Amino acid sequence: MAKRVRPARIGISDVASKAGVSLATVSRVMNGNFRVDPEIAARVREAATELKYQPNPMGRNLARGKTDTIGVVVPDLGNPTFQGVLRGVSRAAAHDGYRVLIADSSEVSSEESILAGEARRRCDGVVLCAPRMSSSELEELAPSLHPLVLVNRTTDADDSPSVIVDYGQGIQDLAAHLSGLGHTRIAYVSGPESSASNALRLAGLEKFTRTNPHIELTILHSGSTFEDGYESAGDVVESGATGILAFNDLTAMGLLSSLNELGIKVPEDLSVTGFDDIPFARYTTPPLTTAAVPITAVGEHAWAQMRDLLNGTSTTESVEVFQPHVVSRGSTGAPASD
Amino acid sequence: MAKRVRPARIGISDVASKAGVSLATVSRVMNGNFRVDPEIAARVREAATELKYQPNPMGRNLARGKTDTIGVVVPDLGNPTFQGVLRGVSRAAAHDGYRVLIADSSEVSSEESILAGEARRRCDGVVLCAPRMSSSELEELAPSLHPLVLVNRTTDADDSPSVIVDYGQGIQDLAAHLSGLGHTRIAYVSGPESSASNALRLAGLEKFTRTNPHIELTILHSGSTFEDGYESAGDVVESGATGILAFNDLTAMGLLSSLNELGIKVPEDLSVTGFDDIPFARYTTPPLTTAAVPITAVGEHAWAQMRDLLNGTSTTESVEVFQPHVVSRGSTGAPASD
């Protein structure tokens, strides 16, 4: 049998011999980090393009000890928030010649640490979105993930930078919006117990009620999905509140949907707010009043932090905070004057 | 100065010396592909866990010539369709121990080929979503991307498998739905000229009008985004059609939004359909009648094809086609009987 001609990925040595120089020289002109005679450089480049030489990233990675790739771990690729973060990171990173590896834990948070660790080993760093991970687990995990940037989390046991959204302030603004419209009985349809950003919202609300003692606040328990919102309608109605702060846009939309089926008018009977301003928040019926979060910017800044970390140009331990701003739309109005 | 203790990533050789065996043996027990004395294996494993040894993927990749990673190239990470594909691929791949590298061309299709090539070099294969790439460019590119699976594209110059959605049939079903409601003047707000799936829709409609000669079809030109839909309202009204087939849900929503502002009632004055059934299609006002596309399933099957390709278990050149099914919601109804 004829010896099978090897699949012929052309390598650096092919270019070297074609150009009549050594491997080292080819590498040098390809990476341009050392002075090399212009004429020889030209010859090498010509040989390279002629052979359509493309350096093999695996060899490069191993030799340089880096991959030009960062990992982004998210709990749910179906969630608009994480999609936004991912998009922001991916585009910003691409702009600097880096690629993004996805690690979607699909909400099984027990896998999150393992997934993150694996991503870290394959990449030069990781951007971690793990809103449900316990603080202790995070503290334990973080050091092994350096360089690491946290999204919507902070931890003081580790000096990794964070980029976070001020959910506490945002929910206060929303509550103030409702209060400003005349609502005094307000209910918060809270998110998952273990959610860090939910805790932030609760803290914000506590602050709000402290400074606005006339407000009667009820805390209802729910989750973070459309369905959770849908199912919370009963509790919401029962609460007697006229202004409803939903955990996020998804739950708000679920709630809206359910209220509509129950014949309860928004905003005439009940005012409802969301949180995040996901792309479709403006198209609900009625359009959703919400606190807009510039989520892709969060992703972009997460990359900026990562870049600084990788370049060693990182400023001292930084946490960047984004302020949501309330967008008043049709789902809120003055309470019924009964 | 004290010799800086090397950052001490522990490697296979550390395990080897700790267990008193050779590198080769450690590798063998870690990969379990060769018989090795149980007692020695135990010793190695113990040493490994004790040192928390984690094989370095770069070394592995180079030695094995594979990365356990596939690239997914999409034109726009902000588009729900590609998000869905990405999610499907990512989850299915993760299930088989593969990771996904994102390549978002951000709609600059001139970069698409380069991006795809780069992704291919870094990964074991690529899933390509490139609805706007010209056939000739695709044909030229495809061979260099093997193993490759195409999403919503086919090419006969290359034997790569495809998983596609039957947009032609879907739009016909939608047209039939409108026709069934009594509409005879129908307008299609078409997508980007260069879009392959738009061409499919056009072909489907042509077939539809051939078999339904009494239907008066107008083709309007638009694009694929919400804004495109919004801006098409004028043309739509001018067309005199009573049933509007929008390119996709996004444009349908934009159209809906604009029509609402113009005081045109849907579905009383105009019936509107979308395409895709993105997660929010059911929450528009009125809820959008559309052709549902099981988009994450498309992604999952794209992975399945890729897996077969990688395993060499690929059945002969296959193209898997998914049928959309129309979901009738509130945005369509009988035409006004003027």
Add this chain to the structure above:
DNA sequence: AGATTTTGAGAAAGCGTTTTCTCAATCCCA
């Protein structure tokens, strides 16, 4: 013109694994 510095390219040593290739030890059966 001889001594000294610069410049530039080749040789070779990694990078951390996997995978032959080898060969000693054990096993099996006549």
Add this chain to the structure above:
DNA sequence: TGGGATTGAGAAAACGCTTTCTCAAAATCT
């Protein structure tokens, strides 16, 4: 019990690059 088969582990050769290390040639200085 001796010779051929197995079995199992170590040595060493890839994998495809980057980056020292070295050293000859060219350039600069006295």
